[in-house]
Amino acid sequence: MNLKNRDFLKLLDYTPEEIEGLIDLAAELKAKKKAGIPHKYCDGKNIALIFEKTSTRTRCSFEVAARDLGMGCTYLDPTGSQIGKKESIADTARVLSGIYDGIEYRGFGQEIVEELAKYASVPVWNGLTNEFHPTQILADFLTIREKFGKLKGINFVYMGDARFNMGNSLMVGCAKMGMNFTAGAPKEFFPNAALIAECEAIARETGATLRFCEDPAEAVKDADVIYTDVWVSMGEPVEVWKERIEALSPYQVNSRLMAKAKPTAIFMHCLPAYHDLKTAVGKEMGERFQRDAMEVTDQVFESEQSVVFQEAENRMHTIKAVMAATLGAI
Numbered sequence: 495m496n497l498k499n500r501d502f503l504k505l506l507d508y509t510p511e512e513i514e515g516l517i518d519l520a521a522e523l524k525a526k527k528k529a530g531i532p533h534k535y536c537d538g539k540n541i542a543l544i545f546e547k548t549s550t551r552t553r554c555s556f557e558v559a560a561r562d563l564g565m566g567c568t569y570l571d572p573t574g575s576q577i578g579k580k581e582s583i584a585d586t587a588r589v590l591s592g593i594y595d596g597i598e599y600r601g602f603g604q605e606i607v608e609e610l611a612k613y614a615s616v617p618v619w620n621g622l623t624n625e626f627h628p629t630q631i632l633a634d635f636l637t638i639r640e641k642f643g644k645l646k647g648i649n650f651v652y653m654g655d656a657r658f659n660m661g662n663s664l665m666v667g668c669a670k671m672g673m674n675f676t677a678g679a680p681k682e683f684f685p686n687a688a689l690i691a692e693c694e695a696i697a698r699e700t701g702a703t704l705r706f707c708e709d710p711a712e713a714v715k716d717a718d719v720i721y722t723d724v725w726v727s728m729g730e731p732v733e734v735w736k737e738r739i740e741a742l743s744p745y746q747v748n749s750r751l752m753a754k755a756k757p758t759a760i761f762m763h764c765l766p767a768y769h770d771l772k773t774a775v776g777k778e779m780g781e782r783f784q785r786d787a788m789e790v791t792d793q794v795f796e797s798e799q800s801v802v803f804q805e806a807e808n809r810m811h812t813i814k815a816v817m818a819a820t821l822g823a824i
């Protein structure tokens with residue numbers, strides 16, 4: 495597998511073999527880290543991290559992965575740079591390409607990260623846009639492989655807002671890897687028709703299946719994995735909470751729903767999650783709408799079936815694999 499100088503903007507740009515290769519590499523790097531074996535494969539290089547939205551996992555993963563690979567890194571926060579305000583994306587791309595060996599970007603529209611990559615002469619990595627979150631999917635799939643030993647044939651169910659970054663990227667990932675993808679959501683929360691059509695064409699090649707289900711109980715039947723994400727994503731106005739709760743409450747992942755999946759099913763979430771009232775937003779919205787949790791109950795989140803913290807750790811190992819491979823170190 496030679497991914498040198500490739501951008502990592504969305505899984506649609508990668509073949510199933512390349513995706514599997516990145517997951518293999520992540521597993522190898524994880525084993526090295528656990529065994530205390532140094533792997534400074536990118537020694538002397540430097541990367542820039544641009545965050546136009548907040549982050550815990552993605553930022554920490556890029557920073558620690560960079561350090562483990564021997565690289566320096568600079569974090570540009572949502573307010574602390576000229577990007578977009580005094581300097582265009584195209585100019586920023588060319589400036590940073592002269593100083594750094596790779597650039598991570600988290601922001602709003604996918605077209606922004608695509609524009610950055612177009613003008614940058616070093617690899618650009620998508621750290622989340624409204625449309626896609628590809629590094630998250632690698633971590634999710636590494637976790638599924640650790641749990642079930644395979645990806646192909648896994649019954650993967652995504653519950654909730656399936657037309658934003660997580661629903662979109664998981665559908666693409668499942669199609670690429672020959673998995674059985676189900677979205678459990680009201681019709682207006684299904685991914686857009688063009689992306690579904692693209693994934694259906696991929697699925698015909700890989701043996702994957704795609705299903706879109708408005709009945710929550712029907713959606714989770716025979717699931718190996720039940721996955722959910724927040725009902726209101728970063729960058730969306732607070733006013734949408736009310737309509738989202740009304741529309742998506744039937745799709746909350748709770749014990750009743752988990753019981754309808756296979757007994758061996760696992761629960762996954764990209765995090766952060768509103769599973770209790772211990773966050774400012776969770777508390778405010780919980781009290782306003784008389785709920786003790788949103789997309790997942792605390793009981794499921796804390797259950798034996800939940801693999802959310804293993805999944806979060808795997809962000810670091812998979813991001814490390816993406817950087818090492820695209821910087822040509824492996």
Ligand code: CP
Nearest residue numbers: 549550551552764765
């Ligand atoms: N899952 C994820 O991307 O988390 P952060 O927003 O904390 O980076």
Ligand code: NVA
Nearest residue numbers: 660723727728764765
């Ligand atoms: N859909 C969420 C994912 C966070 C990792 C958001 O965009 O806020």
